[in-house]
Amino acid sequence: MSEEMWINMGPQHPMTHGLWNLRVRVDGETMTAAEPIVGYLHRGWEKMVENRTYPQIIPLADRLCYGSSFTWSHLYCLAAERVFNIEVPERAQYIRTACIEMQRISSHLMWLAAVGTDLGSYTILLYGMRERELFLDLMVELCGARMTYNYVRIGGVRNDTPPDFERNVTRVLDTFEPRIRDLEALCDECETFRMRTIDIGKINAADAMNLGLTGPSMRASGIDLDLRRHDPYEIYDELDFDVCTHTDGDCYARYRVRMDEMRESVKIIRQCLEKMPKGPTRVKVPRCPPKGTAVARVEDPRGESLMYMVSDGTDKPYRLKVRSPNYVNLSASPAMLLGNKISDVPAIMGVLDMCIGETDR
């Protein structure tokens, strides 16, 4: 194998988590070039929504990402509310914030489970999925769905919390918090896990910024940027939480950032439940918004996601542009991959938390 050869990892490959293709050129086992190719799951989402009325887009936005559908429908509603120029009731904001954080935890848990299989440990997969069930059950209780919730509405949320919801959430959090420790015992304290992640896929702060990395992947390179803190939406400015950063910029740092974020999310949910006021959860919204544009950006579990909406005064958006964090993170992946071994591909790409639904749209 003295010659270099191209290997297509995908579109049907156990590493990919969805339909995309990673072409790598290998010299023996070392990668000398990498080229991610997306587009296999392109559904024309941005064009599709131009033929839907504003409320009809909410369930479609859910389907942008199966891992964190709540944040996407929430982002859509946030942008739409800015176009419609309406104020969301305070209780709805608290419910939304709590749900976003629950979604963040369950998304991170699913990410951890996927990393587990990528690295060859089914124990991590099953433990991650087991804890994720706790939060899915809460969401089922709240809105009846496990993955695509269709719960956020323009101007609030669909329904108020069911009775005993606060008690159940507290119970789940009390169960979950010590279990983070179990997950860390499985990963951090496992020598082989550290061997596979430390110093792998390193990317420094300048490169991370120039390549447009966002979210946990960027915070792992030592850049303290979290839209929940730096461009607060909903009620994040009233809450007390830390932005988790790490300085190493390798896979292990990205992993640590996400684990720490789960702890912070637990803190945020507890505060939301504590401070949640009584009141209405939804306001009436007119059928057609005024002419204008609006932009909303939120901190998705995977990075900074943004929606830019143009309204022409009809009941359908004129244009809806989505900035997917993963699309940008994926384009930065060659910088992480080069020089590493082919065995590191699952580690690096798994830790990036790929979700092709939002990447291709």
Place this chain on the structure above:
Amino acid sequence: METLYTVLQSLSEWLLGVIAWLIDWTRLGFLSGIADWVETEPVVTFLTTLLVAAIYFITLFMFGLCFIWMERKFMGRFMDRRGTQVGVLGFFQNFADGIKTMLKEHIIPKAADKGLFEMASFAIIATSAMLLGCIPLSPQFYVINVDLALLLGIAIFSFAPFGILIGGWSSNNKFSLIGGMRAAAQLIALEIPILMVVVSVVVMTGSLSFIGIVGWQQDNIWLAFPLFIGLITFFVAAIGESERVPFDLPEAEAELVEGWQTEYGGFRWGLIMLSDYLRAYIMCALVTMLFLGGWDGPDFVWAEIWYLAKTFIVFFFFIWVRVAMVRIRTDQILTLGWRRLLPLSIVNLLIAIALKTAEVF
């Protein structure tokens, strides 16, 4: 002493006697020659050998299935789930899987080298089955008991990388090629520590036959105590030799689909899978035989039971390692083999020589 062979020899003598009597009873003169021939020495030996091989193979085939079942059940328990559920304690799942693989179509890739492709799978399966014959269950229950059984076993075992490399190469697939290369590199890197540890055992016991080695341990001490370093080294290398997590990178499914087995399907894949477990069984058997006193144990149950109990306990540790670890990289495995296990095995050999020279045992 009544061994499996002598028991079956008297059985086949009796059987052939019955056949000869039946032939005589027909009073057909031209058959009397056959009746005499049937009772001659070579025929009896042939039938006995056939019976021994059949019984031994079926017994160990069942152990192979027990190993798969045990792994599934224990992995389930380790991962907080139940494992297989078909039949009594989920034991019949293996049969269901076996039947499924038997019913599948046998596909040879168009680009593959057909002769080598077929040959490689048989080479791997046949060497694994041959190995079974080398390892006795007890002083009575064995197929062959040559003076160099240990050497013979190791020699057959080291034939496997050859088959795997051919299998990977002849599939004409990039993934299987890399997998085959990895398997060969890994098995060779770990074979040397294993041989060094085996040498230390031979130094201590002065015998190359399993019955001799276990006999020495029965008279003196289980070698696990004086050669503890050797036990650990051998255990780690044994996991690598049987290609299990954390050393399963020849078939690392995350990056190499299924490694060198990618193109094998149907019953050949099923047999390769079974031979993987047979090799795991052989490694467990070697650990038991060389360090844990083989069939040595209190007399209230058969020696075979002691031997099997110890083998299964060793395999339990294999499973434990599997569920607790993630897969490591090729270069890391080579580093481990050459720079950790090899020095340790040399230290172990020196300890054995020192103990022998000082005439402690």
